[in-house]
Amino acid sequence: MKVGLFFGSFNPIHIGHLIIANTIYDRSELDEVWFVVSPQNPLKKRKSLIHEFDRLKMVELAIGDNFHFRASDVEFHMPRPSYTIDTLTYLSEQYPNHQFSIFLGSDNLNQFKKWKNYEQILEHYQIYVYPRPGEKLTFDHSAFQEVDAPLLDISATFIRESIQNDQSVKYLLPEKVEEYIRDRKLYL
Ligand SMILES: Nc1ncnc2c1ncn2[C@@H]1O[C@H](COP(=O)(O)OP(=O)(O)OP(=O)(O)O)[C@@H](O)[C@H]1O
Numbered sequence: 001m002k003v004g005l006f007f008g009s010f011n012p013i014h015i016g017h018l019i020i021a022n023t024i025y026d027r028s029e030l031d032e033v034w035f036v037v038s039p040q041n042p043l044k045k046r047k048s049l050i051h052e053f054d055r056l057k058m059v060e061l062a063i064g065d066n067f068h069f070r071a072s073d074v075e076f077h078m079p080r081p082s083y084t085i086d087t088l089t090y091l092s093e094q095y096p097n098h099q100f101s102i103f104l105g106s107d108n109l110n111q112f113k114k115w116k117n118y119e120q121i122l123e124h125y126q127i128y129v130y131p132r133p134g135e136k137l138t139f140d141h142s143a144f145q146e147v148d149a150p151l152l153d154i155s156a157t158f159i160r161e162s163i164q165n166d167q168s169v170k171y172l173l174p175e176k177v178e179e180y181i182r183d184r185k186l187y188l
């Protein structure tokens with residue numbers, strides 16, 4: 001089985017993530033996309049990072065009706081911060097019949113040489129790269145496959161700031177995620 005891993009903080013998941021995942025799924029040979037919620041990105045230290053269980057729950061709510069998509073808490077049980085190569089190695093051992101690839105936004109790609117053992121990732125995994133506004137690709141490699149995905153100027157940062165400023169985030173998030181944030185008074 002071919003599985004595309006979409007690693008992210010998902011703080012919170014938004015329609016940008018869902019459109020990217022669906023575009024790559026639709027234009028590739030992937031059987032499934034797994035959204036891997038990272039407790040702690042090694043390169044982002046943020047006070048606004050809410051508990052990983054809430055982030056996972058929102059991912060589950062967002063993808064609930066799509067049986068090609070799965071939410072994964074695999075990194076909750078691993079050492080922190082969340083190093084992608086360690087998770088890839090673990091998953092490849094756990095699922096020897098699966099062929100894993102990863103998704104990477106162009107913002108992360110431009111920082112990729114700061115990732116732990118990034119050469120090992122390049123050597124063993126295909127990487128679907130999708131464009132992000134304002135992020136021209138500064139690094140090229142044969143492991144990268146650029147995806148012709150729409151440019152979406154939506155970020156979790158914008159959503160958190162809008163909530164803090166009491167501005168509407170309607171349509172930027174699936175309705176169930178918006179309700180979850182409102183009910184639990186997250187990001188205020
Ligand atoms: N609108 C977007 N267009 C392209 N890639 C995106 C977009 N939003 C998020 N991504 C990518 O999705 C992955 C997970 O994103 P992440 O959870 O950090 O969301 P984010 O919106 O970038 O969050 P934040 O604003 O908190 O940094 C990252 O690889 C990021 O590059």
Ligand SMILES: O=C(O)c1ccc[n+]([C@@H]2O[C@H](COP(=O)([O-])O)[C@@H](O)[C@H]2O)c1
Nearest residue numbers: 007008009038041043082083084115116
């Ligand atoms: O492995 C690394 O060194 C590494 C460095 C930076 C980011 N990552 C991962 O990249 C993913 C995207 O992070 P984010 O916060 O932009 O959603 C997330 O799963 C991080 O753990 C991984």
